[in-house]
Amino acid sequence: LSLVNAEGGEERFTAGKLAMLLADHGTLRLVVLNACQGARIGQDIYAGVATTLVRRGIPAVIGMQYDISDAAALELAQTFYETLAENLPIETALAEARKALSLGVEESAEWGTPVFYTHAPDSVLFDGVGETAVSPAGSAAPEAAEPASTTYLTQIHELLLKRFDEAELQTLCFYLGIDYESLVGAAKPGKAMALVQYCDRTGRLADLRKQVQAERPLATWPEGS
Numbered sequence: 001l002s003l004v005n006a007e008g009g010e011e012r013f014t015a016g017k018l019a020m021l022l023a024d025h026g027t028l029r030l031v032v033l034n035a036c037q038g039a040r041i042g043q044d045i046y047a048g049v050a051t052t053l054v055r056r057g058i059p060a061v062i063g064m065q066y067d068i069s070d071a072a073a074l075e076l077a078q079t080f081y082e083t084l085a086e087n088l089p090i091e092t093a094l095a096e097a098r099k100a101l102s103l104g105v106e107e108s109a110e111w112g113t114p115v116f117y118t119h120a121p122d123s124v125l126f127d128g129v130g131e132t133a134v135s136p137a138g139s140a141a142p143e144a145a146e147p148a149s150t151t152y153l154t155q156i157h158e159l160l161l162k163r164f165d166e167a168e169l170q171t172l173c174f175y176l177g178i179d180y181e182s183l184v185g186a187a188k189p190g191k192a193m194a195l196v197q198y199c200d201r202t203g204r205l206a207d208l209r210k211q212v213q214a215e216r217p218l219a220t221w222p223e224g225s
């Protein structure tokens with residue numbers, strides 16, 4: 001990240017340096033990286049700034065996986081913080097921000113730019129929202145989640161194929177902040193499997209489950225892990 005120092009010049013921060021700076025702030029619950037490609041990762045899942053911060057103990061981070069325009073960044077911030085200030089869950093605030101980007105910034109696909117990373121139980125970040133509060137950011141960083149079993153992932157894939165048509169699958173991705181077109185796969189079956197595998201790699205199967213159950217309350221989520 002390139003930040004402005006006290007003299008008005010540029011100061012570069014690596015992901016590790018920023019994580020070290022923020023990790024000692026025990027009351028810190030959420031970091032929003034409203035900058036280009038703050039969530040961008042290469043082959044190493046922990047290479048991006050957002051994922052590095054979460055791994056170092058920050059409970060939740062929102063980063064940008066693609067370039068974002070000034071207009072979209074302002075729209076995102078305004079809607080996100082206004083919704084969050086209404087004591088609504090962070091996923092709801094981010095979903096509203098994505099809607100605002102989709103509707104408010106003409107001819108833009110930037111609604112898919114923000115990505116949410118968290119290790120907080122049930123994504124609960126603040127006292128008074130949900131039943132529990134997360135441990136301070138300065139506590140020991142969590143271990144990386146173990147990959148789910150192939151059987152479990154296959155069952156989730158089958159559930160998506162059975163319960164969602166392709167347009168509905170695109171909508172599901174929209175609310176998860178995932179670019180459907182960027183998923184590597186042929187037609188609906190391939191895209192659905194790519195979605196499941198992506199959520200497994202990024203530790204977002206719980207987010208996928210929550211969104212599926214919100215849209216299909218009668219669907220039975222597979223047992224196992």
